[in-house]
Amino acid sequence: MPVIGIDLGTTNSLAAVWKDGHEVLIPNRFGSYLTPSVVTEEDGAVLVGIVAKEKRPLYPERSAASFKRLMGTNRKIYLGSRGFTPQELSAMVLRQLKQDAEEFLGEAVEEAVISVPAYFNDEQRFATKQAGLLAGLRVERLVNEPSAAALAYRSIHEENDETFLVIDFGGGTLDVSVVECFDQVVEIMAVAGDNHLGGDDFDQRIAEHFCREHKIERGSLKPAQWLTLLRSAEQCKRQLTEKDAGMMEWEGPEGKMGMILTQEDLIRIGAPLFKRMEAVVQKALRDASVGVDVIDRIVLVGGTCRMPVIRQYIRHFMDIAPVTEGNPDEIVARGTAIYGAIKERRAEIRDVLLTDICPFTLGIGVRDPSSQDLLLSPVIERNCVLPFSREQTYTPCSDTQTHVMIHIFQGESMHCSENLFLGTLHLDMPTAGSDSRFVKVRFTYDINGILEVEAVNHVGQKQRKVILNSHIRMSDKELEEKLCQLKNLNYISQEEEQVKYLLARADRLYQESLGRYREVVQNNSQWLCSLMDGKSLAELRAAKKQVEPIFDYLEEKLGLEKLT
Numbered sequence: 315m316p317v318i319g320i321d322l323g324t325t326n327s328l329a330a331v332w333k334d335g336h337e338v339l340i341p342n343r344f345g346s347y348l349t350p351s352v353v354t355e356e357d358g359a360v361l362v363g364i365v366a367k368e369k370r371p372l373y374p375e376r377s378a379a380s381f382k383r384l385m386g387t388n389r390k391i392y393l394g395s396r397g398f399t400p401q402e403l404s405a406m407v408l409r410q411l412k413q414d415a416e417e418f419l420g421e422a423v424e425e426a427v428i429s430v431p432a433y434f435n436d437e438q439r440f441a442t443k444q445a446g447l448l449a450g451l452r453v454e455r456l457v458n459e460p461s462a463a464a465l466a467y468r469s470i471h472e473e474n475d476e477t478f479l480v481i482d483f484g485g486g487t488l489d490v491s492v493v494e495c496f497d498q499v500v501e502i503m504a505v506a507g508d509n510h511l512g513g514d515d516f517d518q519r520i521a522e523h524f525c526r527e528h529k530i531e532r533g534s535l536k537p538a539q540w541l542t543l544l545r546s547a548e549q550c551k552r553q554l555t556e557k558d559a560g561m562m563e564w565e566g567p568e569g570k571m572g573m574i575l576t577q578e579d580l581i582r583i584g585a586p587l588f589k590r591m592e593a594v595v596q597k598a599l600r601d602a603s604v605g606v607d608v609i610d611r612i613v614l615v616g617g618t619c620r621m622p623v624i625r626q627y628i629r630h631f632m633d634i635a636p637v638t639e640g641n642p643d644e645i646v647a648r649g650t651a652i653y654g655a656i657k658e659r660r661a662e663i664r665d666v667l668l669t670d671i672c673p674f675t676l677g678i679g680v681r682d683p684s685s686q687d688l689l690l691s692p693v694i695e696r697n698c699v700l701p702f703s704r705e706q707t708y709t710p711c712s713d714t715q716t717h718v719m720i721h722i723f724q725g726e727s728m729h730c731s732e733n734l735f736l737g738t739l740h741l742d743m744p745t746a747g748s749d750s751r752f753v754k755v756r757f758t759y760d761i762n763g764i765l766e767v768e769a770v771n772h773v774g775q776k777q778r779k780v781i782l783n784s785h786i787r788m789s790d791k792e793l794e795e796k797l798c799q800l801k802n803l804n805y806i807s808q809e810e811e812q813v814k815y816l817l818a819r820a821d822r823l824y825q826e827s828l829g830r831y832r833e834v835v836q837n838n839s840q841w842l843c844s845l846m847d848g849k850s851l852a853e854l855r856a857a858k859k860q861v862e863p864i865f866d867y868l869e870e871k872l873g874l875e876k877l878t
């Protein structure tokens with residue numbers, strides 16, 4: 315059975331698979347490689363992907379997007395009255411990718427490798443695995459997004475030994491990796507990232523600029539209005555990838571408003587975001603202990619890297635012109651398929667080795683005698699090559715202490731209160747031999763991102779714990795229930811979904827056109843609507859075949875971008 319690779323993105327998700335000796339992207343039911351990571355509820359049915367993205371401005375309270383940003387939390391996101399966790403919503407996207415992969419491959423798919431931002435913490439990684447489980451996918455391996463990109467890049471340039479930077483700038487996250495390649499080894503030397511910096515931040519800044527220009531109080535806008543404004547801002551940003559100026563139009567409470575945005579405006583508006591990006595690159599270089607002079611190449615990945623201003627800025631501060639390999643949206647997914655093949659030990663790729671690192675520091679809390687504050691004592695420091703194991707010895711605070719509580723944390727702050735708490739381990743401390751009492755604490759972090767902590771006291775008593783993110787962990791019973799709930803949600807058939815997509819396109823085409831074109835759109839839309847009630851799947855399929863070329867033609871005539 316094939317293992318598929320999945321790039322579960324903030325904005326879009328993609329799947330790929332190793333086939334006939336190389337990685338192949340899997341087209342979705344609409345023939346596109348990108349499936350928007352958006353979920354909407356309409357008439358009691360769950361819509362996922364492009365249709366949901368189209369419907370979102372119509373039903374902002376019944377739609378969810380960018381939920382990857384909340385992975386690892388128990389926050390409920392509401393589709394109407396029903397609340398879902400980020401992992402449940404991600405499971406809906408994964409389920410769709412799994413179905414499309416099964417259709418493409420003609421066989422069942424039960425296992426996936428999923429990519430995650432390098433800077434995802436333990437809880438976010440665990441939540442991603444759970445999302446896979448809820449979608450009916452076994453996820454034994456997660457791979458860091460820039461590492462997947464490095465693998466894919468390496469498969470194109472096998473011949474050179476080189477050190478390069480991968481800058482992965484997506485919709486919601488930025489990851490930077492320093493990678494060294496020699497022979498068949500792809501070694502990740504360091505990663506740094508910002509989980510809250512992405513293309514969406516540019517959209518937000520452009521939309522806020524629009525509000526300032528038109529003296530609109532942002533707080534006065536309804537959620538649906540703000541969403542349409544963000545959407546226009548994103549379109550304007552994309553125009554600026556192609557041209558020197560972008561035109562933004564928006565239908566506000568006081569009618570249609572417009573704004574022209576130039577590259578210079580974008581540089582000014584985005585300045586704080588550029589600075590944050592630069593800081594992440596510098597941190598990655600510092601952690602890898604390499605200077606810019608060692609870097610042979612800069613590889614750009616992720617949709618945001620398409621922006622010319624980003625390329626210019628990187629070129630300006632690194633003095634190296636960055637390159638893009640193929641489509642920057644696709645490289646991570648390609649890498650996940652390669653990683654899947656390595657995991658399966660496929661003959662063509664058996665000798666390739668990816669060494670990855672632990673992107674964050676793991677340690678225990680020790681009491682500061684002066685302030686009683688709990689301070690971090692690192693056991694595994696960030697950027698250690700995985701798998702990694704290390705032991706540290708600690709002595710109890712007082713001679714009379716009969717047991718110790720070992721608090722385990724993840725993070726870079728000196729103060730444990732600012733780091734992520736992972737769990738506690740209890741250990742008795744017999745008073746015998748009280749002048750030489752100690753605890754040896756060993757942390758072992760494996761390639762799947764699982765941390766095992768073992769503590770041994772001075773008389774050889776042992777405690778072990780595998781950190782399992784208890785607060786977001788579900789019992790087997792809960793998991794079974796959730797699986798059942800998600801399975802029983804009302805998903806519409808692929809054929810109905812295709813027609814809904816055409817109806818959404820019709821709405822947009824109608825708004826953008828005039829006269830005869832409008833008539834054509836309206837007639838087709840009405841006909842499609844009439845089919846939604848009780849027509850057979852074969853009839854819906856035939857209708858799609860008939861209407862799709864008409865809409866393609868009109869979109870081309872009107873110079874409209876195809877929906878992605």
Ligand code: AMP
Nearest residue numbers: 325484485513514552555616617618620
């Ligand atoms: P990703 O998470 O890698 O799919 O990246 C999505 C982000 O890339 C979103 O913020 C998009 O607005 C942005 N993006 C995609 N295409 C372009 C483009 N042509 N120009 C500028 N930004 C883009």
